[in-house]
Amino acid sequence: MSELIARGAEAELYKKNQEIIKIRKPKKYRNKTLDERIRKNRTKKEAKATREARKIGVPTPIILDMKDFEIKFEYLDGEKIKKIYSRLNQNDFRKIGKYIAKLHQNRIFHGDLTTSNILKTNRNKIYFIDFGLSGYDGHIEPKGVDLHVLFQTIRSSHPEHTDSINIILNSYKSSMNNQKEIIQRLNEIEERGRYF
Amino acid sequence: MISLGIEGTAWNLSVGIVNDQKILSHQQHPYQPSDGGIHPREASQHHSDKIAKIIKKTVSNANIQPQQIDLISFSLGPGMGPCLRVIATAARALTLTLEKPLVGVNHCIAHIESGKWSTGLDDPIILYVSGANSQVLGYKSKRYRVFGETLDIGLGNALDKFARKLNLNHPGGPKIEKLAKKGEKLIELPYSVKGMDFSFSGLVTAAEKKLQRGEKKEDICYSLQEYSFSMLTEVAERALAHSGKKELLLCGGVGKNQRLKQMLKEMSLEYQIKFGYPKKELMGDNGAMIAHTAIKMYESGIEHSPGIEVKTDYRTDEVEVKWRE
Numbered sequence: 001m002s003e004l005i006a007r008g009a010e011a012e013l014y015k016k017n018q019e020i021i022k023i024r025k026p027k028k029y030r031n032k033t034l035d036e037r038i039r040k041n042r043t044k045k046e047a048k049a050t051r052e053a054r055k056i057g058v059p060t061p062i063i064l065d066m067k068d069f070e071i072k073f074e075y076l077d078g079e080k081i082k083k084i085y086s087r088l089n090q091n092d093f094r095k096i097g098k099y100i101a102k103l104h105q106n107r108i109f110h111g112d113l114t115t116s117n118i119l120k121t122n123r124n125k126i127y128f129i130d131f132g133l134s135g136y137d138g139h140i141e142p143k144g145v146d147l148h149v150l151f152q153t154i155r156s157s158h159p160e161h162t163d164s165i166n167i168i169l170n171s172y173k174s175s176m177n178n179q180k181e182i183i184q185r186l187n188e189i190e191e192r193g194r195y196f
Numbered sequence: 197m198i199s200l201g202i203e204g205t206a207w208n209l210s211v212g213i214v215n216d217q218k219i220l221s222h223q224q225h226p227y228q229p230s231d232g233g234i235h236p237r238e239a240s241q242h243h244s245d246k247i248a249k250i251i252k253k254t255v256s257n258a259n260i261q262p263q264q265i266d267l268i269s270f271s272l273g274p275g276m277g278p279c280l281r282v283i284a285t286a287a288r289a290l291t292l293t294l295e296k297p298l299v300g301v302n303h304c305i306a307h308i309e310s311g312k313w314s315t316g317l318d319d320p321i322i323l324y325v326s327g328a329n330s331q332v333l334g335y336k337s338k339r340y341r342v343f344g345e346t347l348d349i350g351l352g353n354a355l356d357k358f359a360r361k362l363n364l365n366h367p368g369g370p371k372i373e374k375l376a377k378k379g380e381k382l383i384e385l386p387y388s389v390k391g392m393d394f395s396f397s398g399l400v401t402a403a404e405k406k407l408q409r410g411e412k413k414e415d416i417c418y419s420l421q422e423y424s425f426s427m428l429t430e431v432a433e434r435a436l437a438h439s440g441k442k443e444l445l446l447c448g449g450v451g452k453n454q455r456l457k458q459m460l461k462e463m464s465l466e467y468q469i470k471f472g473y474p475k476k477e478l479m480g481d482n483g484a485m486i487a488h489t490a491i492k493m494y495e496s497g498i499e500h501s502p503g504i505e506v507k508t509d510y511r512t513d514e515v516e517v518k519w520r521e
Contacts, residue, residue, distance in 0.1 A: 009430070009437040029429055029462040031422045033382045038426075082438075112391040116438055133389065142390075145347065149391035155513075156334070156341035157438070189347065 008116075010042075010132060019064060020073040022046075024132075039069050042132035047071055049108055049131035056106045058099045059127045078121035085115060085158045093164045095126045097171025100146060103128075104176060109142035110134050114153040144185035147172070151190075197494075198260065199267040200290070201487030202247070204283040205275025205303050206327060207234050207366070209243045211254040212484025213265070216491065219484045221258035222477060223250050229366050233356060240278030247286045254483070262294055269490030272300030273510030274328070280506035288502040299490040300500045303481075304329060304512040308340060309492060310485030311447040315472030319443060321435045323428060323460070326448035326481070327352030327367075330428070331512065332392060332435045335520060339513050343435040344392025351424055352450045354396035358403050358420060362413055372417045373453050379418025383411055387423055392434050394427045421455050429459045436469060446473040449480035492519040 002016035014021045024039040026032075043066065050060045050073075065072040081088060096118060103110060110117070111133030119127040135142065151165050158164075173179045198220070203210045210224035227242035229235060255262055270287035273280055284300075291298040308322050322333040322340070330346040349357075352369055359368020362375075385402045388395045403420050407413065432444060444464055446457065451473055464471035478485055496519035 009433040027426075027430075027463070028466065029459040030426045031382050034387070034422055034426060037384075038387060114391055114438065133391065145390050145393065149393060152342065152344075152392075153438075156336065156343055159337050159339075159341070 018075045020075050023070040043069055045134055046132040049134035058102050076121055078119045080116050081118045081120055082115035093167040094171040097168040098175045101172045101175035104143045107136050107138050109146050113146045113150040140182050140185045143182045144189050147186045148189045197266045197491055198264055199487040199491045200265050201483045202270040202283045202287055203481050203483045203486050204243045204279050205271045207239055208481045210483040211250050212487045213254055213258040214484050214487045221254050222484050223254045225250055236276040236278050240282050243279055243282040267490055267494055268296050269299040269301050269486050271303045271486055273507035277508045284506050291502050297499045299493050300504050301486045301489045302510050302515045305515055306485040306489040307447040309489040310478050311445045311474045313488055314474035314478050317443045317445050317472050320445035321441050322445045323432045324448045325351050325450035332431050334439050338517050342513055344431050347393050347395040348397040351396055354400045358400050361404055375414050375417040376421045379414040381415040383415055383419040385419055385423045389427050392431050425456045425459050429463050433463050443470045452479050
């Protein structure tokens, strides 16, 4: 028997034995053609980037199988860091910064880097998940956006722990070659989206 | 308490008078650009020409004497500098003549507070979509926090930009909505959601290219709406899932669009979310929302000196929300 364990905005997660099946269900509010296009595209991107990331040393769950709108993953015993944010330590934050840098060094951007998409396992390993909005891009913009999305989530959802931003950022900077331009872009992004 | 509020951050000049229960009167005079988009200096000239007349009319329609007004307020920002300075000057003059306290209100927060007032929602995720602003917000620890926002331009301005290519005058949104109803074919455009952020400028550029290539304008308008509203609905959906909140509030001028409302309604039904939006007169920029928010602020102990400077890029999360637990 598979059991529904989570229903996020993007997909439903079913657990069966030590496997997780992630299904992107149709969104009724969306035009059908657009809806299928988006779901298929994200499933494909997610599978690809999840594999690539693990190859370059960023922990992600192993993919066991996939179809048009679903992916089967190994099950990970742990929690989203969103739920345990106050219990994370400096080392966890440094790992997060280092892993983001690793992705970016390899031209991968995550595209949805919130505290719901980073896990800490019971063995104290940090995992990145949910690569549905990821992509390959040599430009600095999507890298700046990754950092911006994560920091914005920390500021809005964990306002008591904004000091973690600096630890993540410092670790990112020390693991990244051409970080100066990206940090500059991050600052620009944080100024943008405001009136004119 | 009777409160008078002045709004004029962009093209709509508006004055509202409210008490604790309801709107007593509400007047507006939108600036119509001679051609193209909004010219800030022209808009401010319009505001300064009309403001005295609109204030007088609002007061007389409320059936009150000026001395009965207890509180004066205006939009402090964000907005166009020249426009903000005109309404600030008018508010200062009223404060000094009537000898009543003054409150400068954050325009975006006024949309949120008046939306809550109008709908009765208590702690919603807020989708605020207007010309210049497009944000998803939620309350946490004394601030309206920005969960996601446009990384380039607001949706209203994006739609206006495309409308100008079709030689439709300002505001373009309602005209695009009309054309979209006659569209049938979904044309492929970029769908740009980045985490909880989104962007619209690439979408408009792509739509303009499709127009040059001879696609039907009705189909492009339809596709523009389908793409941009799906993006907003998805981001609202994410913010609801992330925050665990059970209510959704739509506000801002673009929120008048029927198709956007329909999508949000369908999404809310699926998650059993309570969905609401203010009545039409409170949906776009208006003075009543400023007046209402000013009462809340004043009662929580906030008052400003007449010397207060306008803030053209006043952030929503800069404001400490003292009036909420």
